[in-house]
Amino acid sequence: MPTETPPAQFLGDPRPAVPPPLDRARELGIHQVLDIEGRPRGDLPDPDLPPATLHRMYRTMVLVRAIDERGWRLQRSGRMEFWIPSRGQEAAHVGSAMAMDADDWIFLADREPGAMLLRGASLQSLFAQFFGRAGEPLKGRRLPLLLGDRALNIVPCMTQVGAYIPHAAGAAWAAKLRGDGTRFIVYFGDGATSRGEFHSAMNFAGIHRPPIIFFCQNNGWAVSTPTDRQTASASFAEKGEAYAVDNLRVDGNDPLAVYAVTRQARERAGERGASLIEAVTYRLGFHTSSDNPDLYRLPAEVAAWERWDPIPRLRRYLEDKGLWSPADEEELVAQCQAEIEGAVAAAEAMPPPEPGGQFDDVLAAPTWRLEEQRARLLADLDGGG
Amino acid sequence: MPTETPPAQFLGDPRPAVPPPLDRARELGIHQVLDIEGRPRGDLPDPDLPPATLHRMYRTMVLVRAIDERGWRLQRSGRMEFWIPSRGQEAAHVGSAMAMDADDWIFLADREPGAMLLRGASLQSLFAQFFGRAGEPLKGRRLPLLLGDRALNIVPCMTQVGAYIPHAAGAAWAAKLRGDGTRFIVYFGDGATSRGEFHSAMNFAGIHRPPIIFFCQNNGWAVSTPTDRQTASASFAEKGEAYAVDNLRVDGNDPLAVYAVTRQARERAGERGASLIEAVTYRLGFHTSSDNPDLYRLPAEVAAWERWDPIPRLRRYLEDKGLWSPADEEELVAQCQAEIEGAVAAAEAMPPPEPGGQFDDVLAAPTWRLEEQRARLLADLDGGG
Amino acid sequence: MTVLEALNAAMAHEMARDDRVVILGEDVGTAGGIFRVTQGLQQRFGPKRVIDTPLDEKGIAAHAVGMALYGLKPIAEIQFSGFIHDAFEQLMFGASKYRWATGGQYSVPMVVRAPSFGGIKGGFWHSQSPEAYYVHGGGMKIVAPSTPRDAYGLLLAAIRDPDPTLVLEPVPLYRALRDEVADDGTALPIGEACLVREGADVTVVTYGPLRHDVVAVADEMAAARGIEVEVIDLRSLMPFDVDGIVGSVRRTGRLVVVHEAPLSLGFGAELAATVQQVAFGYLHCPIERVAGHDLPYGFAGGDEYYRPNRARIGAAITRAVEFSF
Amino acid sequence: MTVLEALNAAMAHEMARDDRVVILGEDVGTAGGIFRVTQGLQQRFGPKRVIDTPLDEKGIAAHAVGMALYGLKPIAEIQFSGFIHDAFEQLMFGASKYRWATGGQYSVPMVVRAPSFGGIKGGFWHSQSPEAYYVHGGGMKIVAPSTPRDAYGLLLAAIRDPDPTLVLEPVPLYRALRDEVADDGTALPIGEACLVREGADVTVVTYGPLRHDVVAVADEMAAARGIEVEVIDLRSLMPFDVDGIVGSVRRTGRLVVVHEAPLSLGFGAELAATVQQVAFGYLHCPIERVAGHDLPYGFAGGDEYYRPNRARIGAAITRAVEFSF
Ligand SMILES: Cc1ncc(C[n+]2csc(CCOP(=O)(O)OP(=O)(O)O)c2C)c(N)n1
């Protein structure tokens, strides 16, 4: 139960630091493979993934972190308009996206660049999207980090938080009606559960059982709103009960646990239909480059969560298994830097969209009015005052 | 759990009759005072209401039934445009509305004429509303049965099923913020729980705890849609859990149980905030005068529910207590008829709205454009054609 | 066929031809819709193609968007257009934006069927004309047939269209009219108006059930006063047939627009704004708009005094032909 | 004061004066709003008057409706006007209809503050102009201030208004302009336009941040070509100042409307339709509309090529003054 109102002395001040629920994972029913040190001592068995899979997982997480750091600096230095950090949430999205098959559909929110990488998107195309270049898959039309690509079966989100959840469920339902084996995953945040579309999608899913995983990244905050101002329920997972949708909580900073529960939900999707997975994680970074988290949260809270940083946690697991060495790490970091620098340079050099191009793709074929507007714009730009 | 799809042979046929959940009330956790015969043998104690209160309850239910029957015939004979039956749901709304204090606010759906009667609305003003007369509180602007009156603290619904639930919750929240002791109740159906506003109202209520009773009349159907196509959850009440809102199921055809649980929820509203009450009842009549229930449900299902008719059930309770006799019944029926006939005649004779009146109340003061439109309409009607 | 039968036949035809077509909505299955437009389709095509949904217009629209993204061609029924507003964001800022927002990669070939317009003493929420809300943002097509033949051809076209299309069905005409309609799968092109009646004195552009009132007024004016009214039924609102309208106005020099939706920023505003520009030198009088008022459509009296009646239509035509500076 | 400070001051003033005024919305409390428009208000007035809500625009609007029904005067902040659409039904068919639908018994004196308009490289959802959707159905007032003084006076008027009022705040101007604003609680009447610049040759009517671009173009045209442009900032869209506009057009004989929202059924359509009727004999040329296109406001390039830029505004004015048959 939340307290009714925050104590008056904290009005307008950052909230007192809330300890990570992961500190009490077992008590709170948050499933884990790894403990805080990366040792497989959680309630879930170690999925014993093959080394190549583990390497892919770790490399992707490290690359995501490197992209995030580079993008942040590009934004801060004015070379990029906007940035949406994913720092801290690498395990949640990389672990789950890896658990899906290559042809499965993914509906993204905005902190999951790793899903694109896992499907083979090039770094240059990612940075071209961040820079808003005409040549990226979405033609420079979306803000940085609103990623997607039809060629990868990845659908970009529609910016309104949560509004696309039933799009994913509808697509999954369609696949089921067609008898296809395709499975679906849709990413959204804790804040998104408050929107009506979460309710719609869950309610329809309880009845019609589309093969989809509703993947809620509970990162503690929706901009400045903490989870206990978002809902009074004790967890986001349990909301599934209201719709008879299978649900569970998982340690979102434990990539092996995330992988395991997502894989299991995927495997049962044909028979059981939808699952709601709440990945308990934390946004270590700013909400976006326009945010100022100092207004609402204390450094101590962030510091407590840094202890659960998924990257060193997985690295220690790999090291303990003899699958990773300091030399590997050094090489990986260098490689990430080099690849990113190349991609930044190439992407930044790509041309921006042409004014006339915005009239494409409104409809399959432009109406007379759109053609008229295009012609008028180009003429006015040409001769105009 | 619902079956995935109805068996093919029933496609387009009425659904096989589903027995009333009240037949298994105890097993399903549906609270009762009365058994099917009107004996106080349920899991809840008899609230031992004073005879005057019991008489008021019973008379109101009988009058509601009589109004419903008269209105139906008026519609069928073409004297009234439309009708929304309340048959079978008298106990649910009369029992709950009686449990509220006289100044409490009531937000109505469309099968609760008894709430208006309990607050002292005259029969003539009700029938004037049914006939769409200018002189009724809502000026003839709403379809029959969309009732309300500011003087009675009763707010009419906005026709979009469920959309007004958060209006009620917002009003209750406002009263709480003001420190007023006013309590609130809002009526809606099983179908309404599917709308986003149900989700919004419940979610806000869990956090902010407005003093309101969310009163869901689960009458088995939303037009032709049975409850297991409305949601996969085992009950509507349990949806409250997803928001940490207190909830329970009650026998909606047991006016004493409805009264008792509503009163209790009202009394706790100051401290606990909102409650969700699911009243398990049944729509014995048509959805509306435009409906044809033979398309989707079998007479056997209706017949099984007739056994649970709340009116004879309460009558038997009163008789057993020595509070009611056949002579009382005869007198009451005759009185209802006489009052209704008088009201029908008087209401039907009232004038319809004037064309120019529609421009009133759009805004507190009409804009130039509304005045222009009013003037133009009156001129065109005058000279036109 | 009646309008209702024509709509039903169009869906049946296309469902038989194209197994990607599915129908979803409240009460569309077992009961065949509250107006019976989908009657018999669940029996014929099964519950995976004709699906009863929860009472959730936003959810219906949003799931249809997803189905269409995956490649189905969903037809979503909104029980009355007065209940479409909950789906506004999903339709105008979801369905209608995917193609553009994904650089042309994803499309949403869905249909929304919305029983619309007044004339059934249904009060505000059962008598609405929501078209204007769906024109402004772009990315969606809108049709409003008002004869059985147009209903058949335009619903077919909507289903086959690669983009989201809103079909405003004329509730008061569902069973009121009969046409010979060949159920041969021929679609009508979206975007072509219909010249219903020729006339040299004034052009009246309308759509929806009022088309029939306009024709009645025109016939009356011809008989009683020798005024020859040209009547154009737009049928498609997005895109609309600008050439057809402008051609007519250039001949008659006078334009009256008639619709049920409220006046302010009703579709007539766009027609007037467009025509005054394209046909500026041809206009002998200001463009008249006869429309619903800027307020709700009332229950008692709405059909007579909210909806443009023949007196108001006639008065506006008279103002146009008698205009002098 | 900046526009942002003026908005903040207006709320603070009215909250101090009238304890029925409450603020609710996403992040409005502790953080003072993502733009900081409500900064300091929770500290000053407490968490019962400035309330952080769940992420649910429909829920925010709907709860505000209920608060207003009970007698409070809620100010609901929608974080960006691109996210208002989920509340469309609640605002247009809830808040705006209670008074009429209850025969005048209940009213909904709420304010919706919606940061609007483009110019911040925010892409479609962060650059919207939703006014047209809220004009058509009636029952709601709409203001769009574009100076600190107007922001102060119109927000105060909106809070005091007995009916629901939508305030479109000019995001790109929040911190860009400074005015002397007396924080004395004086409201500006809703419905009065502002004559920003006098001129005899052509009237340009606009609103929102583009007002400043229009003035710049007008100054440029006067200097370079001796064309005198009269500039009117509507400020209120519902109701709008018909007399002010028509009076000006009768003097200049030429009208150009400029706004960011899409052309088709944008506010300019209503202005054009109204003016061509009321000022028919006075117009020397067709009414020109310069507007956003009928498509989304793009991320890369939208500020330059979606939003009317000075080239397009200048070209339209030139077309108007140079028009000949
Ligand atoms: C419908 C809607 N309302 C508001 C916003 C502005 N906004 C962007 S992200 C965000 C918070 C989202 O919180 P959550 O769902 O928890 O995701 P997170 O940002 O924490 O990953 C808000 C309010 C939006 N994009 N869409």
Ligand SMILES: Cc1ncc(C[n+]2csc(CCOP(=O)(O)OP(=O)(O)O)c2C)c(N)n1
């Ligand atoms: C938003 C909306 N959608 C559809 C309708 C048409 N309609 C009127 S009542 C109804 C069913 C309501 O079911 P329920 O909430 O269970 O209430 P009941 O009629 O059973 O009392 C429907 C679909 C409506 N009024 N509003």
Ligand SMILES: [Mg+2]
């Ligand atoms: Mg979050």
Ligand SMILES: [Mg+2]
């Ligand atoms: Mg029901």
